[in-house]
Amino acid sequence: MFDTQALAIPQDLVHELGDEPLFDARTVTRVRAAFADITSVDGGGERLVGHFYAALFADRPDYRLLFPPNMEAQTGKLLTVLRFVVDSLTDPDPMLDFLAQLGRDHRKYGLDRRHYDAAHAALLTAVSSSLVTLLWSPTVEAAWRRVADVVTGTMSDAADAEELPAVWHATGVGHERRLDDVAIVRLEADGPVPFAAGQYVSVQVPQRPRLWRYLSVAIPPNPYGQLEFHVRRVSGGWVSPAIVGETAVGDRWSIGAPLGGLHVDRSSDRDVLMIGSGTGIAPLRAQVMEMAMRGTNPRVHLFVGGTYPRDCYDLETLWQLSLSNPWLTVVPVSEEADDPWWHTAPPVELPPGMHRPLTGPIGKVVASFGSWADRTIQISGSPSMIKTTIYALRGAGTPPEIIQHDPLI
Ligand SMILES: Cc1cc2nc3c(=O)[nH]c(=O)nc-3n(C[C@H](O)[C@H](O)[C@H](O)COP(=O)(O)OP(=O)(O)OC[C@H]3O[C@@H](n4cnc5c(N)ncnc54)[C@H](O)[C@@H]3O)c2cc1C
Incomplete structure (x- = not known):
C-alpha cells in the first residue's frame, strides 16, 4: 500500500482518470491475454524480461553500465513490477503511486527522458518477441503501447517534477552485530533526509558499488540526519552479507529518495x-x-x-x-x-x-x-x-x- 497523500500523480493522468478509465476494457483484455500467453510456458516471464534487456542493450549498449554485473535479482524485480502493472489495469491508482515513487527513486541512476523512451521501445519489442501462441497484431500492439506510455510517462513525469535531491550521502557512525546474521547500522547524513517514519530508502554501500538495495529506516526522521538500519544477512546475497559483515565506521553510503507509505492514519479513529x-x-x-x-x-x-x-x-x-x-x-x-x-x-x-x-x-x-x-x-x-x-x-x-x-x- 502507498500513501497517496504523499505522492504526486502526473496531472494529465489525473485528468484522464477523472473522465474515463485510464485503460479501456479492450486494452485491459488484450494486455492480460498477451501476458497470460507469455507466462503460460515455464520461465515465460523471465524470457520476457530477458528480451526486454536484450532489446534495451542492443539499442543502447552504454545503458548496460547502469545495471549490476549479475542481472538475476534485477530480472525478478522487473517481472514483479510487470505483473503488478498487468494486475492493476482496472484499479490503477496504487500502481500510479508506485510508478511515481519508482521514477523519483530512479533519479539516482541519472536517468532522463531518453532512457524512458528506450525502455518504452524495448518493452514493446520484448512483448512482441515473447508471445507464444498469440499474434503481435496492431490491436495488441496498441494495447501494450498504451501500457508503456503510462508506465514510462508516470515515472519520468514524477522524476521531472521532484525537487528534492536524487541522492543523499551519509557516514557510518556505528555498526552493532546484534545476532550472527543481523547488524544494526547507524549513519549520519550530510543533511536531514526528508523521510517519514515507516518509509524505506534505497542504499548503496562502498563494498558493493552500483548494487542498490531497499532498507527501512528504523528510527523517526530528525534534524541531525541520523539514520538507523537493521539488516539481515541473506545467505548467498550480494549486498546484505557485506553490510552485516564488513560495514565500518567512516563508510560513506548513498541514500536514495524515501519510498513507501506505511503510516498510521491519524484522521481515522481506528x-x-x-x-x-x-x-x-x-x-x-x-x-x-x-x-x-x-x-x-x-x-x-x-x-x-x-x-x-x-x-x-x-x-x-x-x-x-x-x-x-x-x-x-x-x-x-x-x-x-x-x-x-x-x-x-x-x-x-x-x-x-x-x-x-x-x-x-x-x-x-x-x-x-x-x-x-x-x-x-x-x-x-x-x-x-x-x-x-x-x-x-x-x-x-x-x-x-x-x-x-x-x-x-
Ligand atoms: C520495501 C523493502 C524494504 C526492505 N527493508 C529491509 C530492511 O530494513 N532490512 C533488511 O535486512 N532487508 C530489507 N529489505 C530486503 C533488502 O532490500 C534485500 O533484498 C536483502 O538485503 C537481500 O539483498 P542481497 O543483495 O543480500 O541479496 P540478493 O543478491 O538481492 O539476492 C540473493 C538471493 O536471495 C534471495 N533473497 C533476497 N532477499 C531475501 C530475503 N529477505 N529472504 C530470503 N531470500 C532472499 C533473492 O531472491 C536471491 O535469490 C527490504 C526490501 C524491500 C523491498
Missing part, C-alpha cells in the same frame, strides 16, 4: 495492529518511536516475530517504549518455542510484566485472536511472511482494504 518479523520490525519501530513523542495516540498492538525466541533481537527497546506509553502493547512471537543449541546470541531476558511469548507462525498466531477488523493493520517482513500473514488474516475474516504493507519486490 486502533492499530502492527505485525513485524525479523528486521521487518524496522518501519514499525520508527513509527511507534515517533508516536511516543506525541500526546495522544491510538492503541497499538505490536506483534514481533522471529524463527527462534532469540531472533526477536530488539524486544528490550520496544519493551522500554511500551513501559512509558500505555497505548502500546508488545507481544513476542516465535515459530519455535526454544532456541536451538547452536544459537550464539544471548537469550532474550523477558522483562517482568511483558506479554508472555507466543509460539507459532506469526500470521496464524495473530489471526487466532480474531479478524482485527476494527483496526488498521500494517505487516512488515519478508515477502513470504507478508503473503502468509495476509492469507491467515483473510482466513479469519480481515477485510483486505485495512491491510498495509510495502511492495513485495
Whole structure:
C-alpha cells in the first residue's frame, strides 16, 4: 500500500482518470491475454524480461553500465513490477503511486527522458518477441503501447517534477552485530533526509558499488540526519552479507529518495495492529518511536516475530517504549518455542510484566485472536511472511482494504 497523500500523480493522468478509465476494457483484455500467453510456458516471464534487456542493450549498449554485473535479482524485480502493472489495469491508482515513487527513486541512476523512451521501445519489442501462441497484431500492439506510455510517462513525469535531491550521502557512525546474521547500522547524513517514519530508502554501500538495495529506516526522521538500519544477512546475497559483515565506521553510503507509505492514519479513529518479523520490525519501530513523542495516540498492538525466541533481537527497546506509553502493547512471537543449541546470541531476558511469548507462525498466531477488523493493520517482513500473514488474516475474516504493507519486490 502507498500513501497517496504523499505522492504526486502526473496531472494529465489525473485528468484522464477523472473522465474515463485510464485503460479501456479492450486494452485491459488484450494486455492480460498477451501476458497470460507469455507466462503460460515455464520461465515465460523471465524470457520476457530477458528480451526486454536484450532489446534495451542492443539499442543502447552504454545503458548496460547502469545495471549490476549479475542481472538475476534485477530480472525478478522487473517481472514483479510487470505483473503488478498487468494486475492493476482496472484499479490503477496504487500502481500510479508506485510508478511515481519508482521514477523519483530512479533519479539516482541519472536517468532522463531518453532512457524512458528506450525502455518504452524495448518493452514493446520484448512483448512482441515473447508471445507464444498469440499474434503481435496492431490491436495488441496498441494495447501494450498504451501500457508503456503510462508506465514510462508516470515515472519520468514524477522524476521531472521532484525537487528534492536524487541522492543523499551519509557516514557510518556505528555498526552493532546484534545476532550472527543481523547488524544494526547507524549513519549520519550530510543533511536531514526528508523521510517519514515507516518509509524505506534505497542504499548503496562502498563494498558493493552500483548494487542498490531497499532498507527501512528504523528510527523517526530528525534534524541531525541520523539514520538507523537493521539488516539481515541473506545467505548467498550480494549486498546484505557485506553490510552485516564488513560495514565500518567512516563508510560513506548513498541514500536514495524515501519510498513507501506505511503510516498510521491519524484522521481515522481506528486502533492499530502492527505485525513485524525479523528486521521487518524496522518501519514499525520508527513509527511507534515517533508516536511516543506525541500526546495522544491510538492503541497499538505490536506483534514481533522471529524463527527462534532469540531472533526477536530488539524486544528490550520496544519493551522500554511500551513501559512509558500505555497505548502500546508488545507481544513476542516465535515459530519455535526454544532456541536451538547452536544459537550464539544471548537469550532474550523477558522483562517482568511483558506479554508472555507466543509460539507459532506469526500470521496464524495473530489471526487466532480474531479478524482485527476494527483496526488498521500494517505487516512488515519478508515477502513470504507478508503473503502468509495476509492469507491467515483473510482466513479469519480481515477485510483486505485495512491491510498495509510495502511492495513485495
Ligand atoms: C520495501 C523493502 C524494504 C526492505 N527493508 C529491509 C530492511 O530494513 N532490512 C533488511 O535486512 N532487508 C530489507 N529489505 C530486503 C533488502 O532490500 C534485500 O533484498 C536483502 O538485503 C537481500 O539483498 P542481497 O543483495 O543480500 O541479496 P540478493 O543478491 O538481492 O539476492 C540473493 C538471493 O536471495 C534471495 N533473497 C533476497 N532477499 C531475501 C530475503 N529477505 N529472504 C530470503 N531470500 C532472499 C533473492 O531472491 C536471491 O535469490 C527490504 C526490501 C524491500 C523491498
